[in-house]
Amino acid sequence: MSNRSRRTPWRDTTIPRRPLLWLAAALLFTLPPMFGNLASWVPFLFLLALALKFWMEPRGYRLRSFILKVVLAAVTVGALFLSYGTLKGVEPSVSLLAVLVSLKILEAHSAREFRVMVMMAWVLCLCGFLLSQNLAIAFCLFIAFTLLIAALVQFHRGSSPGAFWLPLATTFKLLAQAAPVIVLLFLLFPRINTGFWLPIGDPHAARTGFSDRLSPGSITALTGSTNIAFRAEFPDRRIGPGGPMYWRGLVMWHCEGMEWRAPYGATSISDSSRPHPASDKAIRQRITIAPHGARWMFALDRPFEVTSRAILARGNYLYSLQPIRKARSYEVVSSIEPIGKELDDHERRQALELPASISPAVRELAASLAAHGSQPRAIVNAALQFFRTQGFRYSLSPGEYSKNDLEEFLFHRKTGFCEHYAASFATLMRLSGIPARVVVGYLGGEYNDLGGFFLVRQADTHAWCEVWIPENGWTRIDPTSAVAPGRVSQDLSSFLAGRVDSGAMATGQSTFFARLARLALVSQIRFAWEALNYQWDTRVMGFDADVQDVLLTSLGLNNRGSLPLVVKVLIVIAAALIIYAGWMHLRTRPRADRIQALYERFCQKLSRIGVGRDLWEGPSDFATRAAQSLPNESKRIRQITETYIALRYAPGPAAVNLREFAKEVNAFTARRW
Amino acid sequence: MVLLFVLGAMWYAASSQNSPAVYLLLFGLTAVFLVSIPHTLLNLADVTIMPESAKPAFAGEEVCLPVEILNCSRTARRGIELVLPGPRSERKRVDDIPAGKTTRVTLRFPARQRGEHKVGTFRLTSIYPIGFVRVLKTFVSSQTYLVYPKPSGDTRLPVHRAGSPHTRPQTELGEGDDFAGVRAYVPGESQRHIDWRAVARGQPLMTKQFAAEAEGSVHLDFSAPRFHDVEERLSQLALWVIEAERLRRPYSLRLPNTQIAPAVGEAHFHRCLRALSLFEVTERA
Numbered sequence: 001m002s003n004r005s006r007r008t009p010w011r012d013t014t015i016p017r018r019p020l021l022w023l024a025a026a027l028l029f030t031l032p033p034m035f036g037n038l039a040s041w042v043p044f045l046f047l048l049a050l051a052l053k054f055w056m057e058p059r060g061y062r063l064r065s066f067i068l069k070v071v072l073a074a075v076t077v078g079a080l081f082l083s084y085g086t087l088k089g090v091e092p093s094v095s096l097l098a099v100l101v102s103l104k105i106l107e108a109h110s111a112r113e114f115r116v117m118v119m120m121a122w123v124l125c126l127c128g129f130l131l132s133q134n135l136a137i138a139f140c141l142f143i144a145f146t147l148l149i150a151a152l153v154q155f156h157r158g159s160s161p162g163a164f165w166l167p168l169a170t171t172f173k174l175l176a177q178a179a180p181v182i183v184l185l186f187l188l189f190p191r192i193n194t195g196f197w198l199p200i201g202d203p204h205a206a207r208t209g210f211s212d213r214l215s216p217g218s219i220t221a222l223t224g225s226t227n228i229a230f231r232a233e234f235p236d237r238r239i240g241p242g243g244p245m246y247w248r249g250l251v252m253w254h255c256e257g258m259e260w261r262a263p264y265g266a267t268s269i270s271d272s273s274r275p276h277p278a279s280d281k282a283i284r285q286r287i288t289i290a291p292h293g294a295r296w297m298f299a300l301d302r303p304f305e306v307t308s309r310a311i312l313a314r315g316n317y318l319y320s321l322q323p324i325r326k327a328r329s330y331e332v333v334s335s336i337e338p339i340g341k342e343l344d345d346h347e348r349r350q351a352l353e354l355p356a357s358i359s360p361a362v363r364e365l366a367a368s369l370a371a372h373g374s375q376p377r378a379i380v381n382a383a384l385q386f387f388r389t390q391g392f393r394y395s396l397s398p399g400e401y402s403k404n405d406l407e408e409f410l411f412h413r414k415t416g417f418c419e420h421y422a423a424s425f426a427t428l429m430r431l432s433g434i435p436a437r438v439v440v441g442y443l444g445g446e447y448n449d450l451g452g453f454f455l456v457r458q459a460d461t462h463a464w465c466e467v468w469i470p471e472n473g474w475t476r477i478d479p480t481s482a483v484a485p486g487r488v489s490q491d492l493s494s495f496l497a498g499r500v501d502s503g504a505m506a507t508g509q510s511t512f513f514a515r516l517a518r519l520a521l522v523s524q525i526r527f528a529w530e531a532l533n534y535q536w537d538t539r540v541m542g543f544d545a546d547v548q549d550v551l552l553t554s555l556g557l558n559n560r561g562s563l564p565l566v567v568k569v570l571i572v573i574a575a576a577l578i579i580y581a582g583w584m585h586l587r588t589r590p591r592a593d594r595i596q597a598l599y600e601r602f603c604q605k606l607s608r609i610g611v612g613r614d615l616w617e618g619p620s621d622f623a624t625r626a627a628q629s630l631p632n633e634s635k636r637i638r639q640i641t642e643t644y645i646a647l648r649y650a651p652g653p654a655a656v657n658l659r660e661f662a663k664e665v666n667a668f669t670a671r672r673w
Numbered sequence: 674m675v676l677l678f679v680l681g682a683m684w685y686a687a688s689s690q691n692s693p694a695v696y697l698l699l700f701g702l703t704a705v706f707l708v709s710i711p712h713t714l715l716n717l718a719d720v721t722i723m724p725e726s727a728k729p730a731f732a733g734e735e736v737c738l739p740v741e742i743l744n745c746s747r748t749a750r751r752g753i754e755l756v757l758p759g760p761r762s763e764r765k766r767v768d769d770i771p772a773g774k775t776t777r778v779t780l781r782f783p784a785r786q787r788g789e790h791k792v793g794t795f796r797l798t799s800i801y802p803i804g805f806v807r808v809l810k811t812f813v814s815s816q817t818y819l820v821y822p823k824p825s826g827d828t829r830l831p832v833h834r835a836g837s838p839h840t841r842p843q844t845e846l847g848e849g850d851d852f853a854g855v856r857a858y859v860p861g862e863s864q865r866h867i868d869w870r871a872v873a874r875g876q877p878l879m880t881k882q883f884a885a886e887a888e889g890s891v892h893l894d895f896s897a898p899r900f901h902d903v904e905e906r907l908s909q910l911a912l913w914v915i916e917a918e919r920l921r922r923p924y925s926l927r928l929p930n931t932q933i934a935p936a937v938g939e940a941h942f943h944r945c946l947r948a949l950s951l952f953e954v955t956e957r958a
Contacts, residue, residue: 160751
């Protein structure tokens with residue numbers, strides 16, 4: 001005992017091993033978001049610090065020297081500056097924090113610092129979410145969060161006996177009780193937008209997917225990308241419309257031969273000219289778009305009803321009022337049929353504009369196409385026929401083209417991907433006098449059975465054309481279908497898989513993994529994961545101030561302002577906690593002992609007339625003393641005490657029963673004289 | 674508080690980024706914080722303390738105050754600290770008390786002034802399970818402890834000066850007849866007399882006892898010491914009491930208002946020292 005007390009001053013200067021283990025495990029789980037987002041040496045430094053700590057701690061080594069600390073801090077901050085060129089922005093600041101935590105790990109040695117480290121770990125969790133918000137990262141950070149609580153519980157348990165994992169039981173209990181509070185706060189806590197901070201990340205780096213410029217090779221570059229572009233649900237029907245699904249993204253008007261460009265900025269279509277097709281041709285979709293940094297939004301060809309914070313731009317595509325830097329959900333209604341039967345002069349002029357640099361050979365070809373008749377249909381069919389019969393090949397590696405290589409493509413190499421066909425076809429149409437434009441978007445998508453949604457990846461990016469046919473309006477023509485008819489009916493990956501299997505196409509990818517990916521079980525797991533991801537993105541990540549507004553209005557809570565709501569939420573939570581605390585207290589309160597309670601009542605009666613029982617006094621000693629000072633009552637005092645002793649201490653079943661004892665005690669009224 | 678700072682940072686990040694994920698983290702931490710409050714508050718429910726009587730100590734030594742912490746509840750209580758607030762400031766941590774069990778801790782603090790002192794308030798605190806809130810439970814105790822005067826002055830006993838001038842308490846180990854042996858350590862005793870060497874050999878805690886042969890009786894009188902200061906006189910008397918007890922010589926004590934007949938033995942020893950320690954206090958009163 002005295003040995004332990006001798007050691008107590010030491011307790012504050014070492015961190016016990018078990019909490020440290022929990023903390024280290026938690027810190028490991030804050031690492032994943034760092035990999036891939038920060039300079040690669042930062043997470044490694046972090047790992048190294050953790051490993052070193054476990055090597056140093058049992059040996060009592062510590063980063064003690066002040067000068068060494070300063071030097072290390074200066075070196076790492078310098079290295080950060082070299083890696084990023086600046087210390088501003090999110091990635092450098094998170095790196096800085098991670099580096100400082102690494103150093104703190106090496107330095108920390110007291111109980112107080114342990115708590116500081118836990119708090120820093122929580123800030124690291126926050127940083128993880130600033131870097132990435134997908135479901136996998138969320139899982140990691142949730143585990144880190146749990147382990148941090150476990151570390152705290154273990155730390156405060158001290159040397160309490162029990163298995164290593166016991167703090168987890170307490171942790172899960174806490175989390176289970178916290179869960180309803182979290183849900184309540186998440187749903188009802190007002191989301192005040194304090195936009196006084198720089199947007200996360202650099203807007204250029206955040207750009208994914210296609211750009212507003214369709215140059216040869218720009219879509220080919222995306223075919224390897226498995227990044228999600230968006231996910232779509234059809235609330236009115238389980239599966240989407242039959243036939244190929246063209247998801248309209250951006251419409252390009254400016255032709256530069258093999259290269260097309262969207263107009264800078266979008267002009268809205270006026271309401272009056274917006275057509276309204278029959279309702280049986282309308283398809284409602286709920287789309288959750290992944291952030292891509294630009295402003296166009298996707299919808300099935302062709303959208304006609306706009307969602308909030310977006311306009312329907314000229315060319316019939318959705319254009320967001322703000323760049324899409326965060327996942328966003330919206331509903332949109334599209335029409336399967338071409339809509340809009342009028343083409344004004346300005347648009348016609350724009351849809352026929354051509355660059356001067358078109359070569360004579362190409363002009364000749366266009367003239368020969370135009371010779372097929374005055375009907376635009378005939379010219380279009382002739383052009384498609386040209387692609388079909390002249391030995392064009394659909395390829396993922398079509399080689400390099402520049403924007404003036406139209407002739408090279410059409411007459412010599414004849415190898416291209418969708419953007420080559422779309423761009424050259426539209427240019428040929430314009431040369432033949434038919435108004436034409438290029439549409440970039442996505443084709444197909446993978447249907448997820450479990451989640452009931454379509455998942456569209458960047459690899460599904462596609463480009464096609466629209467030509468103006470006076471009786472139909474803008475009509476979709478996909479020249480790729482003339483070259484590779486299979487592509488249009490499937491998404492790109494299954495199309496490619498089919499081609500690889502039939503030997504029509506060689507890829508650098510190992511076929512083992514391709515086969516593995518198509519195994520039923522693997523694809524089931526993948527579907528389940530993607531469905532879960534979709535739920536996360538729509539239900540959790542999509543729950544922003546707008547959705548909250550809708551929810552609160554539907555609950556009838558919104559019109560009372562935000563502050564009373566906060567107060568109400570807090571009152572509800574406080575009440576729940578108080579009820580819980582009371583219940584828990586009742587549950588753990590010592591069991592009422594009736595015999596003991598009766599005896600205590602008897603003692604109370606005696607003490608009221610001045611014969612109090614001392615704490616150390618046994619019942620019979622007390623009875624003797626009480627009987628001496630109250631001679632009148634001595635018999636009853638003795639009897640009650642005997643009954644009590646018999647009830648309480650007799651080895652066998654007592655001869656007297658409890659009710660009699662109660663009667664005796666209740667009947668006992670002591671008077672001094 | 675650090676937690677509030679972290680929550681603030683999270684709220685700032687969440688609201689400026691409008692990020693539901695960060696909100697989720699923020700609410701997660703907030704909810705755990707809120708939920709932990711009843712857990713911490715209830716961690717001291719039905720936990721009481723029972724201070725035991727402290728052994729008297731000489732001024733300048735340390736008082737050992739054993740305290741029993743009782744867990745009357747039906748679950749284990751964890752991470753409890755017993756604090757003695759004030760200038761004596763001493764804390765003891767108990768990691769675990771199983772349901773319905775008790776734990777005994779010994780608070781140690783220096784005995785400063787002779788006399789009878791009140792222990793006053795005890796405080797139980799706990800921040801288990803996660804340390805976001807602290808619960809306090811204060812107990813006011815009427816428990817007292819006695820501090821004897823610090824023994825100092827002349828080791829030679831009065832009247833029969835010839836006694837044994839060579840017996841000095843500092844040289845106890847060198848003299849075989851003074852060292853009476855060891856007995857088991859009783860928690861609460863001063864650590865000064867523990868046989869630490871035996872402990873180092875791995876043996877249980879033992880207290881060394883000293884004895885000496887008896888001689889003629891000694892009369893200890895308040896007026897005998899040559900000092901003018903009351904405290905110094907009391908210190909001298911205390912030392913003589915110790916010396917006489919050590920030599921097993923019967924001794925009597927005469928204070929201006931108290932008279933204790935000659936005797937020897939532990940009860941007499943403590944009676945005399947008690948009289949000495951309370952002397953000035955009663956005078957003042």
